[in-house]
Amino acid sequence: MAFDALVLDAGLRQSLVTVRSLGRRALSVAALETSSETPAFSSRWCQRGFLCPAVDTTGAYLGFLEPLLERTGARVLIPSHDGTIALLRQHRARVEQRVRIALANERALTIAVNKERTLAVAKRLGINVPRALVVRTVDAVPMAVKEIGLPAVVKPCESWLWHGQGGTRVVPRVVASPDEARRVVAELTRWGGVTLFQQLLSGRREAVSFLYAHGNMYARFAQWAKRTEPPLGGNSVLRQSIVVPPDIGAQAESLVRELDLEGYSEVEFRRDSNHVPYLMEINPRLSASVEIAVRCGVDFPYLLYQWATGGSIDKVEDYRIGGWMRDLRGDIMTTIAALQQRGRPGVAPPVQAVLAFGLSCFRLMRYDYVDWRDPLPAVKAASHFTRSLAGKVIRETLSRSRNIFS
Ligand SMILES: Nc1ncnc2c1ncn2[C@@H]1O[C@H](COP(=O)(O)OP(=O)(O)OP(=O)(O)O)[C@@H](O)[C@H]1O
Ligand SMILES: [Mg+2]
Secondary structure (H helix, E strand, O other): OOOOEEEOOOOOHHHHHHHHHHHHOOOOEEEEEOOOOOHHHHOOOOOEEEEOOOOOOOHHHHHHHHHHHHHHOOOEEEOOOHHHHHHHHHOHHHHOOOOEEOOOOHHHHHHHOOHHHHHHHHHHOOOOOOOEEEEOOHHHHHHHHHHHOOOEEEEEOOOEEEEOOEEEEOOOEEEOOHHHHHHHHHHHHOOOOOEEEEEOOOOOEEEEEEEEEOOEEEEEEEEEEEEEEOOOOOEEEEEEEEOOOHHHHHHHHHHHHHHOOOEEEEEEEEEOOOOOEEEEEEEOOOOOOHHHHHHOOOOHHHHHHHHHHOOOOOOOOOOOOOOEEEOHHHHHHHHHHHHHOOOOOOOOOHHHHHHHHHHHOOOOOEEOOOOOOOOHHHHHHHHHHHHHHHHHHHHHHHHHHHHHHO
């Protein structure tokens, strides 16, 4: 048993894309996840799916992973979840004695995973960043509300927060009233986390992805997200490849070069109502949206693998523009969320949300998971989603009828 790559966080969309990209190139790929409901395990290119009985991020996960690396002799380790990355970084020196980890160096990562630090570097480079205050405690909320106004976005500086034996992934939230702002800040700072209280922008979401190494840019790719899950932003569920916009293309590249952020990175922007771009963040890891780049001709997972092995890296000069991709599960969930959150800032009105969802069904596009050469992961993802959605509906119906009769 000797694998070219071990793909961690196999349940994520980008991990399935990675398994397929490397497998198609005749590399031997194994995948690891903590749940057996993992579509990537069913891929024809996944030579072995390892089910880790431990909960993510605890020492037990490492206790499973390290002997596995020893046994399988995997050459490259590819993590994609912020929590797994945080864990590996804590034990990086030891793990790297066994395997090459497809992550940038610590100096660059420390800045890239921290939005306060990333935005400070960006500001120095003349890149627009949203108006914001750093908020560490609930006491600072009234001042932030006064300075930034409402509605606003309360955003954890780091997406992964350690607490006790494990940790939690935390995401930005819209707040519309002082009370809500206090509640959300209290929640996001309860384990010592720091938040940014940012102005809410309402324009297009655009992202530029790179494969950068040794001072060279090996690939560039841009996309915009028409819909995301959750509605504020996060994972793009409906997206299109675009020409790299000259403004954000140059800004994103200068940031990656300044940080010397090697490997894959995705630099996200959001525009305001006047189309002025503002930096959101950098994801220094494969992002859920990466499949559109692969389908349009930029095989980032393979380039990342090439970089991680220390060998030569292909240069990709162009890609197909205008291709659409949709994550149907995410699109259904974000449409349901739009109905539940009607009237909230930045959320489409119900009729518009349902209509937009329906119209997308008639647009020619590709779908996440669906690959006719490798059909089983899509079947598995669809059956898992149908079961969990049905479970949710039944639970909600039961709790409603209990409320009516009590
Ligand atoms: N101030 C803001 N105004 C408007 N939209 C915002 C703002 N901050 C974040 N968003 C939206 O939410 C998305 C997620 O925010 P951000 O990228 O900062 O957090 P994240 O949790 O690290 O995201 P990811 O899941 O991509 O790693 C952004 O891409 C953007 O679409
Ligand atoms: Mg992020």
